Amino acid sequence: SACPIHQDIPEYVQLVGEGRYGEALSVIYEKNALPAITSHICDHQCQLHCTRMDYEGAVKIRDMKRIAVERGFADYLQLWEGATEKTEYRAAVIGAGPGGLSAAYFLSRAGFDTTVYEREESAGGVVRHVIPGFRLPVEAIESDVEFIKAHGVEFHFGVDTKKLTVETLKKQGFTHIFYAIGSEIDNELTLVGDRTRVITSLDFLGQFRKDPSKCTLGKHVVIVGGGNTAMDGARAALRIPGVEHVSVIYRRTRAEMPADHEEFENARAEGAEFIYLANPEGFEGNMLTVRKMVLGEKDASGRRRPIPSDETFTIRADTMITAIGEKVDGKIFSWYGVPLNEKGWAITDAKSKASAIDGVYVIGDAQSGPSTVVRCIASARDAVEDAIDRILEAEGVEIDEDEEHIHDEEDQPIEELVAEEDEYFGELELRKSRILFSKLFGEQGFARREADRCMECSYICNKCVDVCPNRANVPIDLRNTGLFDNPFQILHLDAFCNECGNCETFCPYDGGPYKKKFTLFSRRDDFENSTNSGFLVEDGTILIRVDGRLYPCELDKDGVLVGEEEGLSDEVAAIVEEVFASYSYLLGEVEE
Ligand code: SF4
Ligand code: SF4
Ligand code: SF4
Structure with a gap:
């Protein structure tokens, strides 16, 4: 998704539209440590990639966040379970700018006993001391900082942060250190x-x-x-x-x-x-x-x-x-005792932000060079997640990467669910063609209208289906399989595609559907000339290719793949079986 912190945008947009501001803020806080600040100055990459952009204009996502923050905070406090009990892990965060504040939020939420050290007399870093007040009111900064304090984070201001070397902090008993000192030269x-x-x-x-x-x-x-x-x-x-x-x-x-x-x-x-x-x-x-x-x-x-x-x-x-x-002051890191690379920058892992010393991280602009507030939040979260994973690993706890995607099984029969969803998806389709008015006026009316305009692309996008002049992308309904987060998977039809690139232009995510989507090939030469994962049906054999590896298979009498399917994922098998079961008209011959 275009949002660096993968906010659940359609979810909170709908909640704001329904006036459930506290719940919307709860969704936002799940992944965003600084909702008030980002509701004013996020560079909102999501809006630039919003599917609605190609209709009558992007959904005003950042404004919806601001409404949730301004109207929902009191309600959210009722929902909030309070500060997490502190564990024996102690974290020092150097710098109270966007990266440091975000690290403090995620750390304290996870139970780290967290202390923030800041050179200035107040928190916020560049957002408080550089970005003008006409763009970001000080109240927004205060609101985010106060809530982080409510998590039990201790702040020390006016500190000579140069003295906070790795050695000094470790001697003070900190198990984890996060340098978030920005890029100031x-x-x-x-x-x-x-x-x-x-x-x-x-x-x-x-x-x-x-x-x-x-x-x-x-x-x-x-x-x-x-x-x-x-x-x-x-x-x-x-x-x-x-x-x-x-x-x-x-x-x-x-x-x-x-x-x-x-x-x-x-x-x-x-x-x-x-x-x-x-x-x-x-x-x-x-x-x-x-x-x-x-x-x-x-x-x-x-x-x-x-x-x-x-x-x-x-x-x-x-x-x-x-x-x-x-630019980042690399010299300061050698002073702190963090190993540098040949360019004079702190050595860090690009994803986890971990330095070459166990438990020491460099986050935000100090790690990446000047970026944006939301990228600093993402950077802090990556680092805190890595710290948590390493602790769990050391404690022998198994980490489930998909944990947050797991939902409880519903008792409702699948047919009923599918019927309900059909109605809902029909409504979403209608939103594409309707000009929407709200009977409510003012901010509530605005919120209702924006929520109505949102097409909830995380559930059903299909944009590449709509924009392809050759109908070369087909949505395959895989709800019955229960295997996919997205209930419809796009099957690309190689024989119909002239590689115009239209779908790539419109797809809100990275990469072109015509190159990346699982592909049905109608001819062997096309199959051999392409590197797409996909399948070719030839003389009763289903030749499946996934990431370059071939799996010659066939269907048994129950429509289940058999043959050399060992190693083939359930998801790929489900797509192929579903094409044969419900979309066999796509399998016909094509002319030269
Ligand atoms: S779900 Fe789609 S329409 Fe809604 S905000 Fe996201 S990109 Fe825009
Ligand atoms: S590249 Fe292919 S699939 Fe994409 S829009 Fe063009 S013809 Fe359709
Ligand atoms: S591949 Fe198609 S359905 Fe998937 S996100 Fe891109 S445009 Fe939407």
Whole structure:
């Protein structure tokens, strides 16, 4: 899914729509340590991948989360079982930014006796000290922090965190250490001439957040960069008394700009001017010399590389604010005693965030470089899950990877369930074609309408079925098997596909259905020329291929696969058997 923390979006969207805000918040809290903060500033990748986007616009998922947080907290507290009893495991978290706060939440929830050490006098890190208040109200930060405190987490502020080496903390009895110190070193811009009126975005936004009246920028301000921090810088500068004009200079074009569309539009609407394909080179007096750029070949980031042209121009600037990204201070980790790689970064496992020392983790921006709040939450959760898994493993407890997917068996007969679901899926299909109005007004009306628009794609997507001009993707109903989380599995029909890629464009998940979905082949040469997993029926033999391995099989009189099916998963066998049982019309010959 597009959401880095895999929030159960359709579930909470429906609950908010029904006015069950506390329950919605309970669903959100399951995977999200910072719902109030993310309800304001999450970069909402989910919305950009929402299936509804291709109808009349994405479901406003982030706003639904905000409604759940604002209206549901009191109810949620009634549902909350209270802080988890502490175990003998003690965790130290260094840094109270989004990564550190999230680690503290997940750790305390799992029973770790957790202490957070923070250099500043309050929690929040970049979201409190850098992101402007007009984008994220301080109350949202407070609300998330207070709830983490309610889990029994101890906070120490104003701490000299440099002293918190692995050795010191282990001596203090901490069994687990999580470094969440962010990425704080500004990338430096190459510039000739006067640098006295060049400030970094972190310094400017930090001062703006603390006391905007202390910021003096002059009349003409130039921001260099194209990310959300540049947009924040531009919007903050426009609020400083005396500033008359703010330009944002970016090396590439709007198409390559990393800033969220929404943040870009906000900056533009508030009066920032954008100058593309431009890179500052020199600063003298009040004039900035800017080099015109052109776009070359794509670089490692997949964006076209900016190349200097022969032309320059000048613009007026009293202050220049650089927003060209930050990097991690690798040296600090060697000071902490965390082993570094040859590039000078802390050695960590990409998935678990575990360092080379047992029980020591590096999380959030400190591990990945500058990212987003929601990615920091995901990073913290990965690390805490790894710590828990290792403890359970050491204690000899078997880990069930699928635990959270297991549901109690229903007593209801399967036919009844299928009939109910048919009705429900029919309703979901209808939502695709209906323009939905709600009789309720205001926020409740908004919530009801958004919930009605949500097509609950995690249960039934079928988008690749709808968008294929050749009908080359078919949903196979496998509800009777009880083997799949998703009741319908897509079967791709190789003979009908002309590889137009349409389904890949529209699929809300990674990868193209026409390359990844289990495929029915009608001809041997097509089967041999493809690497898709799938099957070919030839002279009574069902030749099944899964991840390159072949399983020649046939069906017995009861329609069950027999032959060399050893090693074949139940799921694959179920798809093939169901195609023969209920979709045999797909098995006919095709013309050359
Ligand atoms: S389930 Fe589908 S329609 Fe609903 S929010 Fe997710 S992507 Fe959008
Ligand atoms: S790539 Fe194939 S399956 Fe996908 S939309 Fe095009 S024809 Fe259909
Ligand atoms: S493969 Fe098809 S059904 Fe599955 S998520 Fe992608 S578009 Fe939806």
